[in-house]
Amino acid sequence: MSEPRWPFVVFDLDGTVVNTIPLIIASYEHAMWDVLGERTSPEEARSWIGQTLYATFHARRPSRAQELIDSYVTWNAAHLPELLEEFPGTPELLDALTAAGVVTGVATSKRRVSAENTLRYAGLEGRLPVTVAMEDTDLHKPRPEPLLVALERLGGSAAVAAYVGDAVVDVQAAKAAGMTAVAVSWGAAPREALEAAAPDHIVDTVAELEELLLG
Template identity: 50%
Template sequence: MNSVPPRTVLFDLDGTLADTVPLIVASYQHALPQVLGWRPTREQCTEWIGRTLVDTFTALAPDRVDELTACYLDWNLANHDAYVRPFPGVTELVDALGESGRGFGVVTSKRLRSAQVSLDCVGLTGRIPLLATEEDTAAHKPSPDPLRHALHRLGAEAADAVYVGDAVVDLQAARAAGMRSIAVTWGAGDETQLRAAGPTAVVQDVAELRAVLGL
């Protein structure tokens, strides 16, 4: 990162602000055996994180997308409380951003209802001024469209903004949008792959992220 803190900070949700990775893996490992009769590995599941369910299921079984999506979402929404946990220090980070007066928000490939439940599980409901979800754009990460949509809603410029995420698609979307990017290593992404994607910075914990953001 350069020495000037970004005026606008956008975050991915899964694996970045909320520890939802165990839930996502379990949801895929429930839906795919139920509908297709095979169980994906954890590694396969984590590679799909950051993309929409429709994109993932279209690649896997284009004729069963609706069935897979319904099976996944029914189980996922019913099991949030059992699986989702906050990452230490994230609430304080979000509150510090709120006090700083900078624009910030969440840009996720999740659907609105799922994103709201995840935020509620980790105590971030009401703390995030902007939430952009799958329903807001036709194209999704690694397309820059979701980030551009969020910047437009905040009245912000890409050159003064950063996207924080744990997946390679997050970093690709930020670059395509003309934004800086920060890769976090506590989510689903492999650190070697994240570094190879060329983020502006890589951070190991929330304290380091706060320092990079000038908080």
């Protein structure tokens, strides 16, 4: 194996490291119906992934955003164990990165407790620390602040770091931070949307991602 291409790799969580897409879509559908009595299509709910809950719900019903958040969070936490799915090969990828000396972390728009529970149920808690969660920055993706704070905490710099994510906002945040933007096509965004965002790299399988990161 050759030297890692980037000594620091920061990951998005949902749809990148773990398959929480069905859970998130169902949680959005539940909250919108529970609080507003409105039906939300899976396609529309899928397009919201990557934003904070506050940004998503405030854009749709500012006066009831907190009720929507509370409904979402309660339902999501209750159904996390049954709806969480893994992306095969991810634990092995993280182990390979660690063995190669790559410093890794997570920068996510999720609340910290939710992110940590997600990693715990996925069996990845000891492999990948939640470096930056929603509470850690005032500004969120597609702004670069979460990624830059993650790099600071990991002891890295943007010039030697990659950010891996499945949403257009992930690509935008990585580019704004000056990091290498790596998009994965197995998550929330359609491949054509990721291509339009012009990441530095786009991969379709975990094996391709490992080859890119480790050579």
